[in-house]
Amino acid sequence: MTQHSLELREAARRIGRRGFLTGTGAAAALAFAVGIPGAGAAQAAELDGAQLTEDPFTLGVASGDPLPDSVLIWTRLAPRPFEPGSGLPRERVAVRWELAHDERFTRIARRGNAWAHPEFDHSVRAEIEGLEADRVYFYRFRAGEWISPVGRTRTAPGRGVANSELRIGAVSCQAYHDGYFTAYRHLADEDLAAVFHLGDYLYEYAVNATGGARAYTDRRLPSHFNRETITLEDYRLRYGLYKSDPDLIAAHAAHPFVVTWDDHETENNYAGDTPENGVPPEEFLLRRAAAYRAYWENQPLRMPQRPEGPDMRLYRRLHFGRLAQFDILDTRQYRSDQAYGDGWQVPGPESEDPARTMTGAEQEAWLLDGWRRSHALWNVVPQQVVFAQRRNVPTPDFKLSMDAWDGYPASRERVLAGAAAAGVENLMVLTGDVHVSYGLDLKENFDDPASRTIGTEIVATSINSGKDGSDRPPNYNNLTSANPHMKYYNGRRGYVTITLGTEAARADFRTVAKVTTPGAAVTTAASFVTEVGDPGLKPA
Template identity: 75%
Template sequence: MTAAQTSTAPDHQRHRTAAAPHDHTARPRHRTAAAPHDISAELRAAAAALPRTGVGRRRFLTTTGAAAALAFTVSLPAAGTASAAELDARRIDDDPFTLGVASGDPHPTSVLIWTRLAPRPYESGGGLPAARVAVRWEIARDERFRRVERSGTVTAHPEFAHSVRADVQGLASGRDYYYRFRTGNWTSPTGRTRTAPAAGARTSSLTLAAVSCQAYHDGYFTALRHLAAEDVDAVFHLGDYIYEYAVNATGGARAYTDRRLPDVFNRETTTLEDYRLRYALYKSDPDLRAAHAAHPFVLTWDDHEAENNYAGDIPENDVPPEEFLVRRAAAYRAYWENQPLRVPQRPSGPDMRLYRRLRFGRLAQFDILDTRQYRDDQAYGDGWRTPGPESEDPARTLTGATQERWLIDGWRASDATWNVVPQQVAFARRRDVPTDAYKLSMDAWDGYPASRQRVLAGAEAAGVANLMVLTGDVHVSYAFDLKKDFDDPASRTVGTEIVTTSITSGKDGADRPANWDNQTRANPHLKHYNGRRGYTVIALTEDQARADFRTVAAVTTPGAALTTAASFVTEAGNPGLTPA
């Protein structure tokens, strides 16, 4: 379902006609969506330029950069060659730092800092000409910048929507830093970040927050304002940072009376310019800017950063894959431009290597997954379905074979107390009713049970004693014990899953959603279920992990107070959740 719809189903789904049994050798099928898709003439023209014979269309798009028709080239002008002119930053009359600052992916001696110049963020180009702009950055030990540790100058290129990133090296491990940017007569807000502990360090504790699903049109980002005040080492954003759906002049559920949004937002995002503008809308929100300025973020996407419930190169709607891949290239390009991600994550056309690994001393290893880009198509046309031969096909994968091997190989080499997997969709089994006529979500790991079993078997073979999966997507909070055999409630618990609720998606929600009784009765390994909006704080020590589920009473009106709906702990070496 869309973020604007209300349903008793615990997560969104697209509505397609059921298809023939899954055939891994056949060309991916297309489905009919509930509403017709209005693909732009620009996308059709770019897709039409792709070859119809000879080398495969997806291979051509990926390897030759056919999406360059939409300015998707990732190379910047070489020194001494013709390129965009350089703008004298003193001619920028309006504040160019309207989208704030951010940092991300902390390493022991480095951190990535980001901003994007946009003096008029709701205009094409952000209100800047197609010219290069020199931007100076500084990082210091203190908030007043009396002890500047590192500084430098980078170029904001129009090819990348004047986004700026600096991978700052040579920092001390496990330390707070403050950073800012300057151009012309303007200075950005100050951001705070923190480096990771040194490799091999015996870190006593680590606190992180998990967030997901922040549909602008479903309410205010109040939870992010509260998150900005939390004392956490890093924030893990688990997807649906933006939504592709139209946002009307009054901001949807925000119901603005003192302002009106321009018409450029009142359409679904399909082009590069659409996605760039949508990020500008989201990042103009003061609560989101505050959370980014307060903490380093570690980000991965889910579906709405491109299109609802897409699977690999298969779109939600009934359009050719080559058209969707042009759209996906636009979405991935805008995602990289607008997030604090390093150069290895920079996309090439419709491909972007987002899965990656971060280590925080010997206390925790984080294996950040991408469960959208490489997955097989959802079984049985998606949605909540009765499992069967198609969904249970042992060849099906949610991660792709390469990412799956990367994950398991990383566990074999890990010496961390906690092995944490930030990812997108529900990992534990979730039956919808406590009867034999149950259904499962085909978009989650339940639609790929063989893939889940291979991952759990890989963790066991690698000797992972403390496995924790962090999940978003479903607009509710869950706490699950992960079982060796979900059919046997008495089987061994092999890990835990913490599912964070949405920031706004689904609007205000309820402590007990309509399906609360069915879900809790149907899944004995489910220890907590709440449908309010908010985020989750997870504190790791050598002895235990504690999860505090933070919620707000409402997001359709601003300023709601923060409460802790529930708290659970799991002991190191003794997986299984108990109330704190």
């Protein structure tokens, strides 16, 4: 990397610090172009809540990253979320929050105050501590005379507690322009301890005036949605569009979310500081800084995840009693550039280079160290792209996806070797990205179907990306015959619920028939179990 590139990366890393935009040169010009403010959050004047004449809680509420004694609650003030600035002046707003034992708020557990700062697009988060473990709580916010919808959240079981069951959801990939978020409405009705979002919470692609496949006839979306997201304002507006969806609002209000990103929250198939197309890396870092900042502003994430310019520590670890440890990965920010391009290619020396990494060395060491210290029965890894080998045809001239772990086989081997060395017996990987459901056995040697099974992978289909889909996609026969460790494949939209127990884990693949029209029913397309001490998927 040139000295010029290093200087621009350092300038991008300092985005958001006071005084950054007073600098000169290319970095300051690029930062201005992507619209990232440099002022500190204490600069804004205060807006009297009495001046809020429209409902500011149009994007609902959310909670995330539950701990045994703490919850994180979130909202964003946006009276007019489809407009730049969301209908608010650049003034901070006082917000009150309440946490209660009951939905009617007759038994208040905690209450407090927070600020909605314009520098963070009037988003609000409160980390509430000193709570009881494994307990349901209800929460809400007030701004002026307005009261938010009520959210329901839940703390995690105590780390040393011998809990016997944990039920979670796994979701991924929601493209507003591909249809409705119907699956979220059904997810809101499930009884879950948490929902894991595995990436592609939004897409950077243009959304036309009729909402793409939603084909609106009763409304028109503003023209500024009909372009790719580049600037901070673009990303903020896109979150306003997505988070205004009533089904997504319902899911967030019903369950705490644990989120991680994939590529489309920034740009398709980017790798580290390498963009999809020929934009200079130092310029792409400024786009990445805008995307990461908007992501943090709009997700129920705690303060350690707050980004610094184009850098954001998203990988983290959660414990749910002695039953489960969750190691949430980031396979975008630190990866090597894709070999041979980012599509399906014949593997070769470039993709098989031992130096290539999916996670970066620091995150890889963190993961393996966490496994060595784990006392959980289930070690679960929520992450983005398909982990198991996936040949596209059952012939010697097969290709592999260079954007998935198949494009980084040495990195995958180090992870699996680390799991074996740590004595991890019940390994489960949760994956998104591919807009289909898979159930996969993780093999000691994917080239030998008779080799030992060392874990399972559950791939959650998209909420709606790819439109309606089908039960048997066109490549169904090729993929299932080329990959005998693939125990399930379905191309409908929906989500997965996973029940972790002391003797087995069960995965229920829940699908809807249509997303291009609203209101489709949900069904369980298939169910599988994997037993404690005996990895491998079997029909339930």
